Amino acid sequence: MDKKIKPCDCENCEFREVVFATLDEESIRELCNFKEEKSYSKGEIINHEGEAITDFKYLKRGLVKLFRSSANGEEQVITITRPFEFVSNLSIFSEEKYKYSVAALEDSIVCSVNLEFVKKLLTRNSGFAVNLMTRISRINDKIITQTLDIRQRNLAGRVAFVLLYFTREIFNSRVFDLPVSRKEIADFIGMSSANVIRTLSNFKRDGIIRVYGKTIEIADIDKLEIISKRG
Amino acid sequence: MDKKIKPCDCENCEFREVVFATLDEESIRELCNFKEEKSYSKGEIINHEGEAITDFKYLKRGLVKLFRSSANGEEQVITITRPFEFVSNLSIFSEEKYKYSVAALEDSIVCSVNLEFVKKLLTRNSGFAVNLMTRISRINDKIITQTLDIRQRNLAGRVAFVLLYFTREIFNSRVFDLPVSRKEIADFIGMSSANVIRTLSNFKRDGIIRVYGKTIEIADIDKLEIISKRG
DNA sequence: CGCGGCTTTGATGTTCATCAAGTAAAGTGG
DNA sequence: CCACTTTACTTGATGAACATCAAAGCCGCG
Numbered sequence: 001m002d003k004k005i006k007p008c009d010c011e012n013c014e015f016r017e018v019v020f021a022t023l024d025e026e027s028i029r030e031l032c033n034f035k036e037e038k039s040y041s042k043g044e045i046i047n048h049e050g051e052a053i054t055d056f057k058y059l060k061r062g063l064v065k066l067f068r069s070s071a072n073g074e075e076q077v078i079t080i081t082r083p084f085e086f087v088s089n090l091s092i093f094s095e096e097k098y099k100y101s102v103a104a105l106e107d108s109i110v111c112s113v114n115l116e117f118v119k120k121l122l123t124r125n126s127g128f129a130v131n132l133m134t135r136i137s138r139i140n141d142k143i144i145t146q147t148l149d150i151r152q153r154n155l156a157g158r159v160a161f162v163l164l165y166f167t168r169e170i171f172n173s174r175v176f177d178l179p180v181s182r183k184e185i186a187d188f189i190g191m192s193s194a195n196v197i198r199t200l201s202n203f204k205r206d207g208i209i210r211v212y213g214k215t216i217e218i219a220d221i222d223k224l225e226i227i228s229k230r231g
Numbered sequence: 232m233d234k235k236i237k238p239c240d241c242e243n244c245e246f247r248e249v250v251f252a253t254l255d256e257e258s259i260r261e262l263c264n265f266k267e268e269k270s271y272s273k274g275e276i277i278n279h280e281g282e283a284i285t286d287f288k289y290l291k292r293g294l295v296k297l298f299r300s301s302a303n304g305e306e307q308v309i310t311i312t313r314p315f316e317f318v319s320n321l322s323i324f325s326e327e328k329y330k331y332s333v334a335a336l337e338d339s340i341v342c343s344v345n346l347e348f349v350k351k352l353l354t355r356n357s358g359f360a361v362n363l364m365t366r367i368s369r370i371n372d373k374i375i376t377q378t379l380d381i382r383q384r385n386l387a388g389r390v391a392f393v394l395l396y397f398t399r400e401i402f403n404s405r406v407f408d409l410p411v412s413r414k415e416i417a418d419f420i421g422m423s424s425a426n427v428i429r430t431l432s433n434f435k436r437d438g439i440i441r442v443y444g445k446t447i448e449i450a451d452i453d454k455l456e457i458i459s460k461r462g
Numbered sequence: 463c464g465c466g467g468c469t470t471t472g473a474t475g476t477t478c479a480t481c482a483a484g485t486a487a488a489g490t491g492g
Numbered sequence: 493c494c495a496c497t498t499t500a501c502t503t504g505a506t507g508a509a510c511a512t513c514a515a516a517g518c519c520g521c522g
Contacts (some may be wrong), residue, residue: 078375093361126360127354144378145330148309154510182470193510209464413501425502
């Protein structure tokens with residue numbers, strides 16, 4: 001694991017506005033002393049399901065997947081997300097141990113702050129508490145809505161949905177490199193990887209997408225939209 | 232809608248310990264002035280998807296389902312829950328409008344407090360904020376975990392899972408009256424109502440459950456457990 | 463260049479939704 | 493309280509959707 005401790009720059013961190021907006025300068029400086037910035041390369045595990053939660057973590061840069069593993073080694077991907085939409089692990093205020101794992105899908109940077117210190121800040125500054133509460137609620141809401149949206153759809157609709165998710169929410173571009181394997185898509189939308197591939201092939205055949213290895217180009221976003229809506 | 236405004240008794244309300252534990256006596260009395268206690272009879276809608284959120288609501292007594300409706304009139308049941316596990320509607324701090332509806336499955340009592348007042352309390356008392364945050368996180372966690380648990384299972388496993396959920400979490404009894412229709416179970420676990428019924432019939436045939444109209448008796452909880460695990 | 467993992471495609475079988483038709487139950491109006 | 497209507501439940505038959513299996517191709521990496 002590639003751990004780097006950086007000099008304090010929290011005052012100017014772009015993340016500050018997101019949750020730490022209401023903290024005064026002194027709290028921010030204090031926060032910096034407790035802060036560790038760590039880099040994870042693609043594929044590395046950031047949080048392990050079952051391990052004790054000791055830190056409040058947030059994604060500063062990169063892309064991660066949230067997932068859990070069942071007894072027989074199967075994975076369920078809960079969501080895939082970018083910085084600022086993702087604050088720490090969900091169960092941070094409700095559980096002692098991580099209920100889900102987090103892994104880097106691209107090289108990522110994570111900031112860690114001792115959890116006890118964050119709790120102290122929370123009791124000291126209720127604006128911060130309300131802010132964080134809103135943030136956590138929004139993430140949870142998003143995950144629940146996404147899960148329901150996926151559950152509603154059939155196979156083709158699910159694949160269309162996830163492609164639209166990547167193009168709109170994750171990459172903000174019609175062309176992107178798939179950050180996950182076909183298997184991971186399957187684990188995300190609850191179907192077999194063979195059928196994910198088959199569906200992608202059909203989309204390719206119908207001129208809806210173009211595929212160059214890991215690179216995907218959305219050729220006909222309207223048609224994809226229709227499939228996502230109908231499915 | 233059967234609305235009753237009751238005299239103030241918040242000081243001694245059993246719910247107080249759950250989220251309002253850290254409030255001082257004065258805040259509690261103030262809370263009481265803002266509070267409305269409403270009764271809903273079985274089947275009534277407590278919150279309507281899409282309506283503005285103006286109140287912080289919590290279930291004091293009864294049983295409710297959380298659900299959303301799709302364009303073509305189909306319902307997805309998100310969870311079914313009892314008091315104290317359920318604080319208000321999920322999106323209360325993250326959205327302007329309800330994202331999900333809530334309906335009473337049994338006659339229920341709901342306390343409403345003006346949301347702005349609760350937000351004022353939150354900024355005045357950070358212990359309350361942390362407490363509430365923990366509570367909301369836990370509910371969200373539970374919903375996400377439950378959804379994943381259901382998604383993992385096949386048809387029989389899902390029905391077994393939901394029966395175990397009723398017997399353990401909701402009724403705490405081996406015998407109970409089903410609070411929902413077969414259709415609602417289907418909408419909860421994502422399958423057709425015909426197959427829910429078929430699976431229940433199979434369980435009955437195999438001596439796993441006994442059915443007397445709406446009343447269900449779990450005859451062989453171990454076998455049900457095995458089906459739930461394996462499925 | 464050769465090995466192992468990811469991907470692709472086709473063939474096959476299982477699981478599940480859908481349809482239909484009938485029965486029971488529960489509400490409704492006289 | 494009974495006849496009527498409607499809604500929920502039940503069961504079987506059918507077909508569609510999807511998982512699984514297997515074999516082959518591709519690609520990156522030592």
